[in-house]
Amino acid sequence: MKYPKISIIVPSYNQGRYLEETLISIIDQQYPNLELFIVDGGSTDNSVEIIKKYQDKINWWVSEKDKGQSHAINKGLQKVSGEIFTWINSDDVLMPGSLIKVAGYFSSLPPDAGVVFGGTILFRDGKEIQTSWGYTDPSIERYLAGMAFSQPSAFISKKYFDKAGSNVSEQLHYGMDYDVFCRLACVCRFVPVKDVLSKYRLHDASKSVAEQDKFIEDWTLVFVSLCKKLKWHEVLDEMKTTALFDDFLSSEPLSFSFTQDKNITGAVDKRKILFYHLCYVLKSFYHAGRLDKARKLLKWLKKNYPAQLLKNEKFIPEIITRMRIPEPFLRLLIAIKK
Numbered sequence: 001m002k003y004p005k006i007s008i009i010v011p012s013y014n015q016g017r018y019l020e021e022t023l024i025s026i027i028d029q030q031y032p033n034l035e036l037f038i039v040d041g042g043s044t045d046n047s048v049e050i051i052k053k054y055q056d057k058i059n060w061w062v063s064e065k066d067k068g069q070s071h072a073i074n075k076g077l078q079k080v081s082g083e084i085f086t087w088i089n090s091d092d093v094l095m096p097g098s099l100i101k102v103a104g105y106f107s108s109l110p111p112d113a114g115v116v117f118g119g120t121i122l123f124r125d126g127k128e129i130q131t132s133w134g135y136t137d138p139s140i141e142r143y144l145a146g147m148a149f150s151q152p153s154a155f156i157s158k159k160y161f162d163k164a165g166s167n168v169s170e171q172l173h174y175g176m177d178y179d180v181f182c183r184l185a186c187v188c189r190f191v192p193v194k195d196v197l198s199k200y201r202l203h204d205a206s207k208s209v210a211e212q213d214k215f216i217e218d219w220t221l222v223f224v225s226l227c228k229k230l231k232w233h234e235v236l237d238e239m240k241t242t243a244l245f246d247d248f249l250s251s252e253p254l255s256f257s258f259t260q261d262k263n264i265t266g267a268v269d270k271r272k273i274l275f276y277h278l279c280y281v282l283k284s285f286y287h288a289g290r291l292d293k294a295r296k297l298l299k300w301l302k303k304n305y306p307a308q309l310l311k312n313e314k315f316i317p318e319i320i321t322r323m324r325i326p327e328p329f330l331r332l333l334i335a336i337k338k
Helices: 016-027 047-054 069-077 099-106 141-144 158-163 176-186 213-231 233-239 245-248 270-287 291-304 307-310 316-322 329-336
Strands: 008-014 034-040 060-063 084-087 113-124 129-130 154-157 189-201
Touching: 008 016, 008 069, 008 099, 016 034, 016 316, 034 233, 047 060, 047 113, 047 307, 060 129, 060 141, 060 213, 069 084, 084 099, 084 158, 084 176, 099 113, 099 154, 099 189, 099 213, 113 158, 129 189, 141 176, 141 270, 154 158, 154 176, 158 176, 176 213, 189 213, 213 233, 213 245, 213 270, 233 270, 270 291, 270 316, 291 316
Parallel strands: 008 034, 008 084, 034 060, 113 189
Antiparallel strands: 084 154, 113 129, 113 154
């Protein structure tokens, strides 16, 4: 079997209590053509001590102040020479045998395949909560609308990443992964696989737990910027009729430095992309307790899209049902769920 070089970047800051488990999960893959980079943001805990413990297995590492996660990933990307790469946050872990499986998939796939992704186990305090496969109907519309799968289980072809702009946006602190994958979706094919490739740790200090409501702001900025880049004016015009996104629609878009493959983007269902993105927004409004905006957006969706589409969308029927509950009790229910 061919072993293409796989590069892994681990961005980290004051995650010493989890970092060693992350590194062991990568090193114990015993993948014969691995390139490993650790980019630490100048941690004041025991992170550097842990890095030094494994430095004979690490191709390059640094511990210095940076501008955040996106900047750290970009510093690692400057070192990457692998055909395939990913980044693994220092509180997540790879499942045993993941890299061999990923190498096998990329070696057998046609040349237009640029991203392979699998399932992720969500865990907290050592206990597995559930296995997430993202959306069961993966499509380019899903990939362009938001994150349809978990980033730790996604591996990227470097040649397509270079075509998609070759960087992670440092303007984003929460939605940088969606930004990367929506650009990739415009230049290559995504391939879902039936393997669990990583474990995603939930803890009180993680952004996905502590600052969940901030993700959708980045996602909407990315979505609007993408529509402007691709000149999807009809999507932006329809979005404007919700009266919920004026700040995003009038703001300066992100700078996208890639050329779309029109054979890919020309075949998409733009109304479906907008529907999927607005469902992400609705879920975010609901879980953040922004119920007035959630009701307004839900009313717009009911008016503009078939009822069956809403009925079939993950989590939306549950939200519709719960929003009939009197608001004081609904807010208590949301707080308990959190």
